[in-house]
Amino acid sequence: MCAVKAPPSYGYAFVTAHRFLPSGPLTGRIRVPGDKSISHRALMFGALAVGRSRISGLLEGEDVLATAAALRAMGARIERSGDDWVVDGVGVGGLLQPEQALDMGNSGTSTRLLMGLVASHGITAAFTGDASLSKRPMGRVIDPLSTMGASFTPSPGGTLPLVMEGMQPAVPVTYRLPVASAQVKSAVLLAGLNTPGITTVLEPVPTRDHTERMLRGFGAELTVEEADGERIIRIHGPADLHPCDITVPGDPSSAAFFAVAASVVPGSDLVIENVGLNPTRDGIFRVLGQMGSDIEKLDEREVGGEPVADLRVRHAKLKGIKVDPAIAPSMIDEFPVLFVAAAMAEGTTVTSGLDELRVKESDRLFAMAAALMAAGVTLEEREDGLVITGSGGEPLRGTANARVATHLDHRIAMSMAVAGLASRHGVEIDDIEPIATSFPNFTALLDAAAS
Numbered sequence: 001m002c003a004v005k006a007p008p009s010y011g012y013a014f015v016t017a018h019r020f021l022p023s024g025p026l027t028g029r030i031r032v033p034g035d036k037s038i039s040h041r042a043l044m045f046g047a048l049a050v051g052r053s054r055i056s057g058l059l060e061g062e063d064v065l066a067t068a069a070a071l072r073a074m075g076a077r078i079e080r081s082g083d084d085w086v087v088d089g090v091g092v093g094g095l096l097q098p099e100q101a102l103d104m105g106n107s108g109t110s111t112r113l114l115m116g117l118v119a120s121h122g123i124t125a126a127f128t129g130d131a132s133l134s135k136r137p138m139g140r141v142i143d144p145l146s147t148m149g150a151s152f153t154p155s156p157g158g159t160l161p162l163v164m165e166g167m168q169p170a171v172p173v174t175y176r177l178p179v180a181s182a183q184v185k186s187a188v189l190l191a192g193l194n195t196p197g198i199t200t201v202l203e204p205v206p207t208r209d210h211t212e213r214m215l216r217g218f219g220a221e222l223t224v225e226e227a228d229g230e231r232i233i234r235i236h237g238p239a240d241l242h243p244c245d246i247t248v249p250g251d252p253s254s255a256a257f258f259a260v261a262a263s264v265v266p267g268s269d270l271v272i273e274n275v276g277l278n279p280t281r282d283g284i285f286r287v288l289g290q291m292g293s294d295i296e297k298l299d300e301r302e303v304g305g306e307p308v309a310d311l312r313v314r315h316a317k318l319k320g321i322k323v324d325p326a327i328a329p330s331m332i333d334e335f336p337v338l339f340v341a342a343a344m345a346e347g348t349t350v351t352s353g354l355d356e357l358r359v360k361e362s363d364r365l366f367a368m369a370a371a372l373m374a375a376g377v378t379l380e381e382r383e384d385g386l387v388i389t390g391s392g393g394e395p396l397r398g399t400a401n402a403r404v405a406t407h408l409d410h411r412i413a414m415s416m417a418v419a420g421l422a423s424r425h426g427v428e429i430d431d432i433e434p435i436a437t438s439f440p441n442f443t444a445l446l447d448a449a450a451s
């Protein structure tokens with residue numbers, strides 16, 4: 001443990017550098033926090049229901065808390081109650097105009113989904129975010145929401161900060177997604193909640209389907225059909241949402257860091273409890289399986305309408321593979337840590353079709369290429385993926401003073417923490433503060449599993 005707090009270069013809060021040292025086996029049982037995507041949606045749909053929803057297992061990460069704060073600013077009551085959270089909704093159409101700018105912090109999901117909600121309410125809202133979020137493209141939601149009637153004043157390049165004016169009643173549209181994005185799909189469907197008529201999203205490449213599953217659970221009239229190889233999702237508005245009790249399963253994106261860590265650190269035998277395994281999210285476990293990992297699903301069950309299991313992960317000799325780009329949407333946030341698994345495998349791993357990684361919290365292809373090279377990994381950065389030559393299970397050989405830059409990206413920080421466990425000298429990360437956006441107890445769990 002070497003944590004050094006220092007003033008940041010980007011202007012607020014603190015940065016905390018941390019060296020993740022080579023580790024002994026990961027063992028025992030751990031439980032990762034609630035799913036981030038489901039937590040955002042539970043708060044939003046609860047806020048639009050008439051009555052009180054109760055949420056257990058909510059992720060208390062900064063991203064989800066930014067969603068909660070924004071919904072409060074628009075009239076919902078959201079409070080922690082013991083271990084649960086309660087949400088008193090305002091009803092679809094009932095969002096109030098926020099008095100101040102909505103601070104979205106680091107969270108793309110909060111921003112794009114809330115823009116969808118505001119689009120069909122007769123209110124004006126300003127959205128701001130941190131240095132990372134302020135670089136991310138919002139044109140992808142501005143385009144369809146404009147055709148529904150909302151108007152926008154974004155910063156140059158279609159980014160935050162921006163001001164938007166919703167339109168009530170908005171106009172129902174049929175929108176074919178030009179990019180495989182659950183955030184864009186959800187923004188249009190959420191705008192459709194308060195739009196009279198049928199709003200349709202055509203989805204050529206399936207993405208995570210929590211919005212569809214959960215909106216139906218809250219009582220929306222939403223149908224999903226498949227035709228000519230695409231999903232057709234229709235929402236009938238205006239919708240009446242009824243309150244729900246929701247149990248949020250563990251986040252597979254968070255579990256992935258521990259699944260890779262236990263796979264690459266010799267002697268590991270770790271159980272990760274309560275992991276959500278929705279087929280639109282479980283690509284990482286399928287790809288690790290193709291690489292020869294030893295991951296067993298125990299006690300498969302359903303939690304909150306989602307498939308869940310405990311995962312027993314044992315150290316295994318991984319081999320490099322060519323990753324099918326078609327699997328990317330079901331593991332889009334897990335590529336940084338997959339690259340670490342590839343760095344420890346025998347042979348070469350080739351990834352492609354990953355252009356979307358360039359517009360996440362950081363350019364994740366660039367950031368991971370630079371970080372892994374600093375950790376001693378041989379790789380090639382291509383336009384749409386990385387080609388990584390694995391160490392064959394040998395600890396990564398970076399120099400003792402190598403330091404990696406996380407670019408305000410929690411997933412780069414956690415992936416390189418895992419690389420540190422499997423390295424000869426450890427890996428120093430310039431700033432671990434962003435980890436709190438999605439996985440506040442990450443280092444505590446790592447210390448517990450590796451002790």
Ligand SMILES: O=C(O)C1=C[C@@H](OP(=O)(O)O)[C@@H](O)[C@H](O)C1
Pocket residue numbers: 036037038109180181182183184186208332333356
């Ligand atoms: O809808 C969601 O909850 C999310 C969708 C994905 O983003 P895109 O829709 O931009 O791919 C993912 O990267 C993000 O962490 C969460």
Ligand SMILES: C=C(OP(=O)(O)O)C(=O)O
Pocket residue numbers: 063106107108109110333360361411438
């Ligand atoms: C991309 C991510 O989140 P968001 O888009 O919500 O910032 C992520 O959590 O990896």
